[in-house]
Amino acid sequence: MNDLQREDIQKRVAKCMPWILLFEFFYTFNDNVFNLITPNLSEEFGVTPSTISLIVTFSKLFFGIAAIIYTALSDIISIRKVMLFTCVIFPIATLLGVFSQHSFTLLIISRVLFAVTIAAPVALQIIIAIKYFDKLTAAKYLGYNTAIYQLASAAGHLFGGYITEYLHWNLVFLIPLLTIFGLPVLFKNLPKEVMKKGSFDVVGMILMTAISACLITFLTFKMKYPLFLAGAAVCAGMFVWHTLKSKNPFLKPELFKIKGITRSLIVGVLFYATQIGFYFIFPFIVKETYGMSTSTIGAFYTITNIAAFIIGMFTGSIIKKIGYRNIALLGGTFIFAGLAMIAFLVGFSVVFSFLGMGLFNIGYVLFFSGYLTNFTQLLPKHQQGAGIGVEKLVVTIAASLGGAFVAMLYGQPYMMTKIVDFSSHTQTALFSNVSLVLMILIGLATWLFVSVFGKNFNREEEFSREESSQTVQ
Numbered sequence: 001m002n003d004l005q006r007e008d009i010q011k012r013v014a015k016c017m018p019w020i021l022l023f024e025f026f027y028t029f030n031d032n033v034f035n036l037i038t039p040n041l042s043e044e045f046g047v048t049p050s051t052i053s054l055i056v057t058f059s060k061l062f063f064g065i066a067a068i069i070y071t072a073l074s075d076i077i078s079i080r081k082v083m084l085f086t087c088v089i090f091p092i093a094t095l096l097g098v099f100s101q102h103s104f105t106l107l108i109i110s111r112v113l114f115a116v117t118i119a120a121p122v123a124l125q126i127i128i129a130i131k132y133f134d135k136l137t138a139a140k141y142l143g144y145n146t147a148i149y150q151l152a153s154a155a156g157h158l159f160g161g162y163i164t165e166y167l168h169w170n171l172v173f174l175i176p177l178l179t180i181f182g183l184p185v186l187f188k189n190l191p192k193e194v195m196k197k198g199s200f201d202v203v204g205m206i207l208m209t210a211i212s213a214c215l216i217t218f219l220t221f222k223m224k225y226p227l228f229l230a231g232a233a234v235c236a237g238m239f240v241w242h243t244l245k246s247k248n249p250f251l252k253p254e255l256f257k258i259k260g261i262t263r264s265l266i267v268g269v270l271f272y273a274t275q276i277g278f279y280f281i282f283p284f285i286v287k288e289t290y291g292m293s294t295s296t297i298g299a300f301y302t303i304t305n306i307a308a309f310i311i312g313m314f315t316g317s318i319i320k321k322i323g324y325r326n327i328a329l330l331g332g333t334f335i336f337a338g339l340a341m342i343a344f345l346v347g348f349s350v351v352f353s354f355l356g357m358g359l360f361n362i363g364y365v366l367f368f369s370g371y372l373t374n375f376t377q378l379l380p381k382h383q384q385g386a387g388i389g390v391e392k393l394v395v396t397i398a399a400s401l402g403g404a405f406v407a408m409l410y411g412q413p414y415m416m417t418k419i420v421d422f423s424s425h426t427q428t429a430l431f432s433n434v435s436l437v438l439m440i441l442i443g444l445a446t447w448l449f450v451s452v453f454g455k456n457f458n459r460e461e462e463f464s465r466e467e468s469s470q471t472v473q
Contacts, residue, residue, distance in 0.1 A: 009132060009191050010132055010133060012188075012189040012191065013128060013133075013189065013190070013191065015185060015189045016128075016185060016186055016189050016190055017125070017128075017129075017141065017144075019179070019182030019185050019186060020083075020121045020124075020125045020128070020186075021125065021144060021145065021148050022178070022179055022182060023087070023090075023121035023122055023125075023179060024121070024122050024125065024145060024148050024149065024152070025148050025151065025152040025155075026118065026152070026175065026176035026178075026179065027063075027115070027118045027122050027152075028148070028149050028152035028153055028156065029152040029153075029156040029160075029172075029175070029176075030111075030114060030173070030176065031056075031059070031156070032152065032153045032156030032157055032160065032301075033156045033157075033159075033160030033163070033164075033169065033172045034055055034056060034059075034111070034169075034172075035056060035156075035279050035280060035283065036156065036157055036161060036164075036283055036297065036298055036301065037160060037161075037164045037283075037294060038052050038053070038055070038280065038283060038284075039283055039284060039287050039294075040169075040294055041055065041107075041169075045104040047104065049407065049410055049411075050221065050407040050408065050410060051221075053280060053403050053407035054108055054216075055107060055108055055111055056276070056280060056400075056403045057216045057400040057401075057403045057404050058108055058111070058112055058213070059108075059111040059112055059114070059115045060115070060396055060397075060399045060403065061209070061212050061213065061216060061396070061397060061400040062112045062115050062116050062209075063115035063116070063118075063119050063122075064212075064394075064395075064396025064397050064399070064400070065205060065208065065209050065212075065393065065396075066115065066117075066119035066120070066123075067119045067122070067123035067392040067393060067396060068123075068205075068250075068390065068393035069205060070082050070086070070120040071123050071124065071127060071388055071392060072250075074124060074127055078191075078192065079124055079127065079128060079131075079190065080186075080190040080191065080192060082120055082124065083120055083124060083186060084183070084186060084190070085120075086117050086118075086119075086120035086121070087121060087179065087182075087183055087186060088183065089117050090117040090118055090176070090179065091177050091179070093110075093114050093116070093117040093118075094114055094117075094173050094174075094176045094177065095173065095174075095177075096109075096110045096113060096173075097110035097111070097113075097114060097170065097172075097173030098170050098171070098173045098174060100170060100173075101168060101169070101170040110173070114176075118176075123388075123392050125141070125145065126142070126145075126372065126388055127388055129141040129142065130376060132191075135373070136316070136319075136320075138373070140315070140316040142315075142369050142372050142373060144313070147309050147312025147313050147315070147365060148309075148312075149364075150305045150306070150308035150309040150361055150365060151305065151306070151309040153301070153305040153308075153361070154301070154302040154303075154305030154309065155302075157297070157298040157299075157301030157302050157305060158298050158299060158301070158302040159298075160294075161293075161294045161295035161296070161297060161299065162295050162298070164295075165293065165294055165295045166295075201246055201248055201250040203242055203246075203250075204239065204242055204243060204246065204249050204250025204251065205250050207235050207238055207239040207242060207250075208250060208251070208393070210231070210232075210235040211232050211235045211236050211239060212397045212400065212401075214228045214229070214231040214232035214235065215228070215229070215232045215401060215404075216400050216401060218232065219401065219404035219405055219407070219408045223408065251390060251393075252390070255379075255387055255390055258378055258379065258387075259378070260378050260452045261378055261379075263448050263452045264374075264375050264378060264449075264452050264453075265390070265391060265395070266445075266448055267371070267445050267448050267449045267452065268375070268391060268394065268395040268398070269394060270398075270441045270442065270444060270445035270448075271332075271335075271364075271367060271368075271371070271395075271442070271445050272395040272396070272402065273398045273399060273401060273402025273405065273441065274335070274339075274402060274438045274441050274442055274445075275364060275399065276400070276402040276403045277402035277403055277405060277406035277434075277438060278339070278360065278406070278435070279403075280406050280407065281406050281431065281434055282353075282357060283297060284410070284431070285342070285346060285353060285431045286300075286350060286353055288427055289346065289347065289353075289425060289428055289431065290350045290353075292350070300350075300354045301354075301357070303354070303358070304354055304357045304360075305361060307358050307361070307362060308358070308361035308362045308364070309365075311362050311365050311366065312365040312369070315327065315365065315366065318330075318366070319369065319370065319373075323370075324370045324373045324374050324377075325370060325374060325453050325454075325455065326370070327366050327367075328366070328367050328368075328369075328370030328371045328374065328449060328453075329370075329446065329449070329450070330366050331363045331364060331365070331366030331367025331369075331370065331371075332363065332367055332442060332445070332449065333363070333446075334359045334362050334363030334366060334367075335359070335363035335364060335367065335442050336363075336439060336442050336443065336446070337359050337363075338356040338357065338358070338359030338360030338363060339356065339360065339435045339438050339439045339442065340356075340435075340439060341353075341355055341356035341359065342356040342357075342431070342432070342435040343420050343421075343432050343433075343435035343436045344420050344422070344432070345423075346421065346423065346425075346428045346431050346432050346435070347421055347422075347423020347425035347428035347432070371449070372391075374453050375387075375391055376388065409430075409433075409434055410430070411430070415429070415430045415433045415434065416429050416430055417429060417433070418432070419432070419433055419436060420432055420436055421433070
């Protein structure tokens with residue numbers, strides 16, 4: 001492929017990226033509406049907060065499974081075919097959610113189908129950015145990704161609160177139908193590729209799904225049913241045996257032999273689990289501590305998301321100044337500070353809680369723009385598709401378990417002892433202690449990150465080379 005052909009493909013792919021990011025927007029929008037209204041849904045369906053967390057955790061789980069399937073398929077089927085197929089099916093899946101307002105089970109099914117179909121554009125956008133653009137441009141798109149995440153979170157929190165209070169939450173499933181208008185652009189501009197032959201491990205996928213579902217259910221119901229833990233252990237044993245015997249396993253063991261990959265994945269696991277766990281508990285914090293309405297919570301949420309969105313739009317410039325590694329460390333510092341503000345000051349003014357959430361959101365925008373780039377630098381080029389798929393799967397399952405873990409802690413007697421909660425409020429010890437636990441996880445994750453990614457992962461010299469080449473051109 002010559003330079004003119006490469007430049008033409010980049011221009012056409014660039015036209016697709018806004019529409020692909022729109023899918024990210026609606027996935028996050030839907031996710032954050034349901035994160036926000038979990039206290040309302042708990043009352044509406046008459047179930048406990050830990051049970052209502054299944055709406056969040058199962059959606060995350062099946063999103064992660066679907067993401068690795070699509071990224072694995074991208075090595076043997078063209079991205080164009082995978083993307084167009086799922087984008088056509090997606091409107092049908094989201095319409096089902098409109099009719100789920102009377103059934104908790106149907107709502108869970110609708111959320112799962114929504115996640116499975118939208119997972120393709122959300123997961124493949126990372127592969128597309130890395131495959132068709134230079135590293136700095138790809139990093140910018142990863143920054144845009146996290147910025148869109150915050151913008152969609154803001155919209156989900158703002159409009160989700162008002163839709164829930166004045167209309168009904170099932171209408172949230174109608175809004176993503178706007179993605180239909182992007183199909184002609186994707187059909188016209190996504191490159192047609194010649195793909196190599198390959199196969200996909202269906203048995204491994206089923207066993208991994210079973211392991212995760214059993215663990216999530218075990219944690220969600222506060223470890224009352226050890227049968228689910230036993231089921232997870234049996235499936236895990238079968239999965240290991242199958243992986244060692246299979247010629248093309250679902251999780252490729254050779255990936256974990258690459259130096260730094262396992263520790264890097266643990267870093268992602270801890271950060272993602274903390275993120276979803278905190279997002280699950282925060283609406284309960286402000287509603288039970290300060291008695292705020294859903295729409296008011298959404299409005300305050302929106303301010304913190306917009307602040308993070310603005311920061312996210314400048315991640316490319318920040319990376320140029322301090323490098324990939326340092327922006328991730330800066331993000332970890334912000335996240336830790338946000339959790340500390342909640343842990344120590346949750347019983348005082350509500351302003352401290354939303355300042356903590358603001359720091360938390362900004363931290364994740366900064367962290368992921370650096371972390372994902374650093375992670376891909378560990379992977380050989382021929383394993384990037386599989387590696388990104390594994391990363392998506394592992395961290396998404398971790399996110400599901402993070403939500404289930406925090407749901408398990410909710411209401412437990414041992415979480416009611418005041419440790420760093422110095423307020424006079426009687427109900428805030430639980431929220432302070434949960435934030436403290438999450439602080440410890442972030443501290444551990446940051447230490448691991450530093451141990452994996454040395455200063456050479458900043459790659460600052462790449463920016464000067466790219467700027468020089470652009471000047472010559």
